Amino acid sequence: MNVPVKPQHFYSYDEFDAAFVRSRVAEFREQVQRRLSGALTEEEFRPLRLMNGLYLQLHAYMLRIAVPYGTLSSTQMRQFAHIAEKWDKGYGHFTTRQNIQFNWPKLVDVPDILDALADVNMHAIQTSGNCIRNVTADHFSGVAADEIADPRPTAELLRQWSSNHPEFSFLPRKFKVAVSGAVHDRAATRVHDVGLRIVQNEGGEIGYEVLAGGGLGRTPMVGHIVREFLPKAELLPYMEALMRVYNSHGRRDNKFKARIKILVHETGLDEIREQIEAEFESLDKAAIAADPAEIARIEAQFVPPAYEALPDVSDVMKKAKAANSEFARFVDINTAPHKQAGYTIVTVSLKPIGGVPGDATAAQMRVLAEVSDKYSLSELRVSHEQNIVLPYVKKDDLFALWQELKAADLATANASLITDIISCPGLDYCSLATARSIPIAQAISERFADPDRQRLIGKLGIKISGCINACGHHHVAGIGILGLEKSGEESYQITLGGDPTLSASIGERLGPGLRAEEVPDAIERIVGVYLAHRDLDEDFIHTYRRIGHDAFKSALVTGTPRAPAASPLDQGGGI
């Protein structure tokens, strides 16, 4: 079956890409047959299935599908809906790395699922294993008002360079790259193994600020600048040099110390910088650098669409806002400034009150595909905040879009508010988890359900991880929650003051672990301290930094404190 992919303004597979993905599906189909026949043992098969995104989780296999830099076409979203219904249980889970996971595939069906993905130019390659994972990017790429340059051509170039790269397929540990091209960092570049920020130097030349050594997991660290300005044309040679230094010196003796953040920390920033530069100088840069014609070919696929010339103020939208307060709230909270007059960026929250963060039913996926066709040039984005973004919405169309979203329970107006909670799957699904995280998110969401109260509190990120691997990014949340095991029970540690942006910081633990039922009250008291101390329009992180950590310690006092939990079950992972 060949489904027309119809990508509008982003990369479309060429013949090589398509053939490569098809060949991998055929190869995996044969590997599955060999596993089922007994020709391959699980020990032999496990790395092969992981290279194709297939995990074994708590209740079933789980297939993680790469959404390159979070960009999707409506056709691809419809294919997710089809896969969810035909081979899974009618829903999918959008992840904190802009991917999607299906929680219930059967091993025998996975080759057919991968073929269905290949039909729409998608795959699950490098969504697991010690390789360069799916490259993530700002979910407002190409449309944000504060953008210097679209980061997606860079992310696509890195995707092509890193796919099946023979030298970097068996790294000491997994390797995650994020790219941002805007003034504001929405891609969490400072807490990735490598973060690339597109910047302009004094001469007006576009290049990259290169950060390395960031990451979360059991040893959270903020990345450091290893190169202040890297000319655009030198990206691949520099990345090759950086990866070689990591591949050569990253610790393979201890998986908990194998990420580049540990190497940078133990080696020292100046020394690691010198090693990278020395390696860089030794390379035949011209041989490694991407062919300018290839760069131009990639960039040509991300050209802005033919926007309509519209006034920036939409009378249609203004009238609808005046007539409908619920719609007005949605516009105020879930839209972001667009670089093109008359257009806006819409965040579709996958965080309904009391819902499972990041989950969407097949029916909702079809609605998202439908509205993207009607109102957003058939393009969608997955954000690392586990929401869906419609990047090209005319303000004149916003009311009609909102009505269709509302009918599908997709119009929750809470983007970046306290109920827009990031949560990993936790122990409800994940075999590594030490505690559940989704029920905590649901309880907090219900506690703060009142939309007026949410708005009063303002932007406040709560992020929840079900184990020290930190897939829920709790370390970089204003309020972070970490689920652990303590004496055979689930226990939750709260951290405050984390920040994933350019002013990145790692949250500090507030006190002893809490029981699950104590968490919403503790959050309530933390919010109470914040509201009592904040200056006008001051967001949580700034109040926290101004008044200090200790000011919040009383928030745990009325709970039933227990000793801090350190789980014996935790394993490596996270960003």
Add this chain to the structure above:
Amino acid sequence: MARIKHPKILTASDLKQGDVIFFTGTGWSRHHLDAKPAQTDGEIAALEAQAKADVAANRILDVQIIDVALREDGRPEPIHYREKMRTLGPSVRRDLGKQAAS
């Protein structure tokens, strides 16, 4: 043969389907209440041998021998909350997993 602190059962995942399964003494069941508890070192060794054989026969993977408590009717219930979760399904989706059928 020495008695042990907690009875134990053998659990794994079905290779083809990925479902959580439990060893009954004669075969594999998707229901933990069907599992045959081991109460001596010798019985545990037998479970380990069974696991090894069925892994080798490509029927199962991710083998675990877990602690259980015995109900009044002698049937086993896992002690740890993680294992209880595996007998049910996601607590946030009661319509899915083994709990959906009960």
